[in-house]
Amino acid sequence: MLWVVLAVFVTFILILFVLSELIAPKKISLNGAHVLVTGGSSGIGKCLAIEAARRGASVTLLARNQARLEEARAEVQKHLADNKQQKVLCVSADVTKDFNALEKTVKQVEEEQGPITALINCAGTSMSAKFLDTPVEEFKRMMDINYLGSVLLTRAVLPSLMRQKQGRIVLVSSMAGQLGLFGYTAYSASKFALRGMAESLQMEVRPFNIQVTLAFPPDTDTPGFAEEQKSKPKETRLISESGGLFQPEVVAKSILDDMMRGRFVSSIGLDGFMLSTITAGFSPISSIMEALQQVSLMGLFRFISLFYLAHFDHTVKKCHQETEAESNKKSS
Ligand SMILES: NC(=O)c1ccc[n+]([C@@H]2O[C@H](COP(=O)([O-])OP(=O)(O)OC[C@H]3O[C@@H](n4cnc5c(N)ncnc54)[C@H](OP(=O)(O)O)[C@@H]3O)[C@@H](O)[C@H]2O)c1
Numbered sequence: 001m002l003w004v005v006l007a008v009f010v011t012f013i014l015i016l017f018v019l020s021e022l023i024a025p026k027k028i029s030l031n032g033a034h035v036l037v038t039g040g041s042s043g044i045g046k047c048l049a050i051e052a053a054r055r056g057a058s059v060t061l062l063a064r065n066q067a068r069l070e071e072a073r074a075e076v077q078k079h080l081a082d083n084k085q086q087k088v089l090c091v092s093a094d095v096t097k098d099f100n101a102l103e104k105t106v107k108q109v110e111e112e113q114g115p116i117t118a119l120i121n122c123a124g125t126s127m128s129a130k131f132l133d134t135p136v137e138e139f140k141r142m143m144d145i146n147y148l149g150s151v152l153l154t155r156a157v158l159p160s161l162m163r164q165k166q167g168r169i170v171l172v173s174s175m176a177g178q179l180g181l182f183g184y185t186a187y188s189a190s191k192f193a194l195r196g197m198a199e200s201l202q203m204e205v206r207p208f209n210i211q212v213t214l215a216f217p218p219d220t221d222t223p224g225f226a227e228e229q230k231s232k233p234k235e236t237r238l239i240s241e242s243g244g245l246f247q248p249e250v251v252a253k254s255i256l257d258d259m260m261r262g263r264f265v266s267s268i269g270l271d272g273f274m275l276s277t278i279t280a281g282f283s284p285i286s287s288i289m290e291a292l293q294q295v296s297l298m299g300l301f302r303f304i305s306l307f308y309l310a311h312f313d314h315t316v317k318k319c320h321q322e323t324e325a326e327s328n329k330k331s332s
Contacts, residue, residue, distance in 0.1 A: 025262025
């Protein structure tokens with residue numbers, strides 16, 4: 001009897017697995033595609049551009065600093081696939097500024113490189129400080145770059161994707177866009193905002209055969225990360241260190257794979273898988289297997305997360321006690 005139940009169960013899972021692949025969005029090829037990467041002159045964005053070029057796409061890099069853009073372009077050009085049509089273009093623009101100018105820029109790059117197939121919103125910045133040590137302007141700056149920058153570029157590119165009745169839009173959030181951590185009141189809020197946008201947008205654009213991918217990178221070894229480290233509170237450093245440090249090439253490959261497969265969520269590593277499962281909420285699913293994983297693992301992962309939270313709270317308490325002891329020593 002046990003064998004029959006087991007056989008039925010295995011058959012059921014196999015059927016779901018096959019159906020899952022049939023229902024999942026079709027994987028796209030980047031050969032001959034045009035990929036626009038904001039923040040393409042550095043870190044994860046540059047690696048995304050290199051990886052897209054390797055897979056045969058023409059690439060447009062968008063960032064502000066022209067010199068860094070040119071350096072990145074030279075690097076991306078070394079990784080072109082064996083495709084004679086491929087070009088690498090760079091445009092200097094600020095994703096937080098004039099929307100009309102951004103629309104014009106998009107039109108111009110499409111005239112040169114053909115219609116955009118995939119938009120990767122990777123331009124972003126981070127900062128960490130305790131809430132009361134964060135200047136009010138920083139809250140606004142984070143929202144401007146990390147959230148509104150993605151809104152403006154997506155707004156400028158979407159009409160073209162809708163006309164083509166196909167396309168991909170990637171929004172690069174962060175693990176800090178899945179859970180709030182000490183020191184990230186400004187940064188986390190701006191990355192959480194992307195989730196609301198991504199979930200709503202996915203529902204609107206699916207009839208046009210456009211897939212949205214929301215990426216949640218972990219700590220990644222980039223110039224931006226190195227800059228953030230300089231002023232990170234001790235608590236934030238200790239808490240985030242426990243997740244390890246990833247290489248931008250690895251993160252970029254994973255995001256690009258997920259984008260090509262049309263997955264809504266892109267995460268990396270065991271912590272990434274756990275966090276994405278716990279925080280799935282009402283987000284769209286990309287396959288039946290993914291839904292099954294979430295339904296079966298959410299409770300268990302929530303249980304495990306309580307131990308993480310206790311560890312984080314303990315770290316904060318310890319740092320607080322150390323600071324108090326130091327200031328008592330100084331005043332005595
Ligand atoms: N590194 C990590 O640990 C990590 C973890 C999770 C998520 N992320 C996210 O991943 C993305 C890339 O991070 P990264 O560490 O690779 O950053 P990075 O090395 O600092 O690169 C940031 C890129 O964004 C561009 N940029 C910044 N502000 C811009 C603006 N207003 N307009 C246009 N371009 C702008 C920069 O060029 P210009 O300065 O020349 O404009 C640069 O090309 C960010 O959204 C970040 O929040 C990073």
